[in-house]
Amino acid sequence: xxxxxxSGLEFGRNPLRVLALGGAxxxxxxxxxxxAYLLSVSFKRKDDVLAGNFLPVxxxxxxxxxxxxxxxLTTFIANSVIVSVLAGILTIAITxxxxxxxxxxxxxxxxxxxxxxxxxxxxxxVGLIPFFFLLKTIGLLNTHAGLILVYGLxxxxxxxxxxxxxxxxxxxxxxxxxxxxxxxxFRTLVSVVAPIIAPGIAATTIIVVILSxxxxxxxxGLTLTDGMRTLTVGISLFQGDRLVNxxxxxxxxxAGIVPIYLIAFLMQKHLVEGLAKGGVK
Amino acid sequence: xxxVPYSDAIVSPAARAKPRADVSPRRDRIVGAxxxxxxxxxxxxxxxxxxxxxxxxATSKSTLGKPFRxxxxxxxxxxxxxxxxxxxxxxxxxxxxxxxxxxxxxxxxFVALAFVTLLKLGRTLLVIALLPLMTPPVMVAVAWKLIxxxxxxxxxxxxxxxxxxxAPLSFLATPFLAWLSIGVADLWQWVPxxxxxxxxxxxxxPDGVQEAAMVDGASPLQRLRHIxxxxxxxxxxxxxxxxxxIGFKLFDLVYVLTFGGPGFATTTATFxxxxxxxxxxxxxxxxxxxxxxxxVIGIVTIPVVRLHRFASENQP
Numbered sequence: 001x002x003x004x005x006x007s008g009l010e011f012g013r014n015p016l017r018v019l020a021l022g023g024a025x026x027x028x029x030x031x032x033x034x035x036a037y038l039l040s041v042s043f044k045r046k047d048d049v050l051a052g053n054f055l056p057v058x059x060x061x062x063x064x065x066x067x068x069x070x071x072x073l074t075t076f077i078a079n080s081v082i083v084s085v086l087a088g089i090l091t092i093a094i095t096x097x098x099x100x101x102x103x104x105x106x107x108x109x110x111x112x113x114x115x116x117x118x119x120x121x122x123x124x125x126v127g128l129i130p131f132f133f134l135l136k137t138i139g140l141l142n143t144h145a146g147l148i149l150v151y152g153l154x155x156x157x158x159x160x161x162x163x164x165x166x167x168x169x170x171x172x173x174x175x176x177x178x179x180x181x182x183x184x185x186f187r188t189l190v191s192v193v194a195p196i197i198a199p200g201i202a203a204t205t206i207i208v209v210i211l212s213x214x215x216x217x218x219x220x221g222l223t224l225t226d227g228m229r230t231l232t233v234g235i236s237l238f239q240g241d242r243l244v245n246x247x248x249x250x251x252x253x254x255a256g257i258v259p260i261y262l263i264a265f266l267m268q269k270h271l272v273e274g275l276a277k278g279g280v281k
Numbered sequence: 282x283x284x285v286p287y288s289d290a291i292v293s294p295a296a297r298a299k300p301r302a303d304v305s306p307r308r309d310r311i312v313g314a315x316x317x318x319x320x321x322x323x324x325x326x327x328x329x330x331x332x333x334x335x336x337x338x339a340t341s342k343s344t345l346g347k348p349f350r351x352x353x354x355x356x357x358x359x360x361x362x363x364x365x366x367x368x369x370x371x372x373x374x375x376x377x378x379x380x381x382x383x384x385x386x387x388x389x390x391f392v393a394l395a396f397v398t399l400l401k402l403g404r405t406l407l408v409i410a411l412l413p414l415m416t417p418p419v420m421v422a423v424a425w426k427l428i429x430x431x432x433x434x435x436x437x438x439x440x441x442x443x444x445x446x447x448a449p450l451s452f453l454a455t456p457f458l459a460w461l462s463i464g465v466a467d468l469w470q471w472v473p474x475x476x477x478x479x480x481x482x483x484x485x486x487p488d489g490v491q492e493a494a495m496v497d498g499a500s501p502l503q504r505l506r507h508i509x510x511x512x513x514x515x516x517x518x519x520x521x522x523x524x525x526x527i528g529f530k531l532f533d534l535v536y537v538l539t540f541g542g543p544g545f546a547t548t549t550a551t552f553x554x555x556x557x558x559x560x561x562x563x564x565x566x567x568x569x570x571x572x573x574x575x576x577v578i579g580i581v582t583i584p585v586v587r588l589h590r591f592a593s594e595n596q597p
Contacts, residue, residue, distance in 0.1 A: 014501070016398070016501055017398060017399075019395075020394070020395040020396075020398035020399055021395075021399060021402075023391065023392070023395035024392070024395040024396055024399060024402065024403075024406055027392045027395070027410075027472070027476075028406055028409060028410070030469065031409065031410050031412060031413055031469070031472075031473060032409065032412070033428075034421070034424035034425060034428060034469060035412060035416070035424065037424060037427060037428055037435055038420075038423070038424045038427065041427050049433050050432050050433035051433055051438070052433045052434060052435060052437055052438020052439075052441065053435075053438060054435060054438075093319075094319040094320050094323055095320065097316040097317075097319075098316055098317045098319065098320035100316060101312075101313040101314075101316035101317045102317065105309065105312075105313045105316070106313075107310070107313035107314065107316065107317050108317060112317060112320075112321070115324060116320065116324065119324055119327060119328045120526065121526050121578065121579070121582060122328065122331075122575055122578075123529050123530045123551060123574075123575070123578065124530060124532075125530075125532070125550075125551045125554050125555065125571060125574070126331055126335070126571055126575050127327065127331050128554070128555070128558060128559075128571075129334075129335065129338065129558055129564055129567060129568055129571065130330060130331035130334040130335060131331070132345070133334065133348060134326075134330070134334075153323040153326055153327050154327055156320060156323050156324075156327075184312070185309070185312045185313075185316070186312070210415055213417065214416075214417035214418060214419075216417070216418065216419050216532070216533045216536070217532045217533070217551075217555065220555075220559070221555075221558070221559055231417070232417050232419040232420075232533070235419050235420065235423060236419055236536060236537060238423075239536075239537055239540075246427060246430075246433075249423060249427075250423070250424075250427065253420040253423045253424070254420075256417070256420065257415070257416055257417065257420055260415050260416075260417075261412065261415060264411055264412075264415045265408075268408045268411065271411060272404070272407055272408060272411070272477060
């Protein structure tokens with residue numbers, strides 16, 4: 001009822017409903033097309049790539065193993081997974097207790113949340129040079145640990161923005177009950193509050209992991225050798241080749257994003273909910 | 282449970298921060314401080330340290346291999362401010378941020394409106410619409426590069442077959458079309474995000490007003506204009522602001538699609554700084570440009586934040 005009333009498009013009687021369906025389908029086609037074309041190109045032979053057709057004329061499976069053989073693709077993917085997952089855990093480990101203290105305990109309630117969110121305004125390029133020298137000084141340039149540290153800290157504002165609304169909705173009585181049972185703040189957070197907002201924590205973790213996985217600018221400056229490069233940097237190097245093999249490039253790109261799609265697909269409910277409930281209120 | 286008010290904090294009911302009856306307020310404050318300490322350290326590392334470090338670099342001759350070789354005062358800052366190419370790059374960054382945020386909020390809102398009308402389908406469509414949001418911008422750029430390629434690109438193939446053009450167009454080799462291509466790729470990436478947030482905003486609207494207007498015989502378009510739009514103006518403004526900030530971070534699409542070209546046509550401030558630092562190793566001037574760019578973003582964004590706050594406080 002809500003939605004139909006809200007946009008004023010009553011079922012069955014309204015040409016606008018047809019318009020809405022048309023609009024939704026067109027936008028859907030637009031969303032799917034580039035990915036579908038990438039998939040199609042990954043099965044094309046070299047001469048077929050130049051024909052400009054949507055579907056491959058004579059499909060081949062060679063590009064997939066070819067992409068893995070021609071580049072250090074496996075290493076790139078492994079680097080990205082290690083860095084983004086550990087950075088995501090670091091982000092949550094820092095953000096969750098801090099958000100709890102700010103929202104539930106009133107610590108720096110006025111200043112700190114604003115400062116945290118405001119720090120998101122600075123573009124990543126601001127960190128490029130300072131982080132390069134910082135990691136160089138502490139010996140973490142071109143290491144997993146260095147990237148984990150940088151991403152883990154940089155994604156805190158996003159995590160805070162997403163987790164905040166979930167924390168605010170936890171009934172305070174539950175915490176009071178925990179307190180009466182003698183649980184301290186830490187116990188209350190870990191054993192009472194965290195389980196209640198688990199879906200929110202899950203969605204937030206996935207989102208910050210994906211943000212790190214997708215990051216390119218800092219990764220390009222803070223990794224120096226093939227063994228440490230992340231997937232986005234590896235794929236960008238494909239661009240530098242004069243003889244770009246489009247089929248292999250498409251296969252390599254897809255090989256890296258299929259895992260993300262699988263995670264997103266499995267966690268879709270949490271993700272939409274997390275995005276919808278976070279922030280814009 | 283009665284709350285025991287203590288001296289230095291007037292706790293608003295909204296925050297629901299409660300002192301605990303079973304522990305001393307002092308001990309609770311120590312625990313709270315421990316909880317926020319790592320975040321405070323993180324903020325110092327990600328904001329304060331880079332700012333101070335960039336100031337130090339900008340006022341000295343510095344290369345990637347050898348920073349702080351010679352103190353040069355404000356020479357590099359002045360050079361940056363009077364550099365015509367840099368001014369143009371900053372202007373392009375600002376124009377792109379505003380143009381992309383405007384277009385994406387408009388398109389995303391209408392996509393959400395379509396989805397909300399088909400509520401049953403809407404959720405499924407939204408999940409599929411998550412795909413672009415999940416895709417790394419570098420891969421988004423690769424996909425669009427393949428579509429737009431002059432030799433064998435899908436778009437040229439379709440346009441040639443339809444007889445609209447005789448010879449393939451080089452979409453990424455003329456300034457206007459190159460910007461348009463970056464814009465379309467960015468639109469593809471971000472419209473779903475805007476749509477999901479708008480969808481949530483639309484679902485949280487109260488029913489009563491709409492029903493009353495329906496009873497009064499208001500047409501769907503009248504209701505959209507006079508009821509729905511005013512009610513979602515504040516969340517849409519929030520989304521616009523967020524998208525504006527994200528727009529200033531444009532880098533990956535430029536890198537893969539055009540590498541700042543043709544010539545310097547799509548060289549934004551961010552891309553120019555990246556090249557200066559990592560290709561020419563001129564870290565001193567790159568730091569000066571970064572500082573100026575960060576300040577410009579602040580100057581441009583603050584009025585929008587103010588407007589946004591004003592709009593939220595004066596909601597109908």
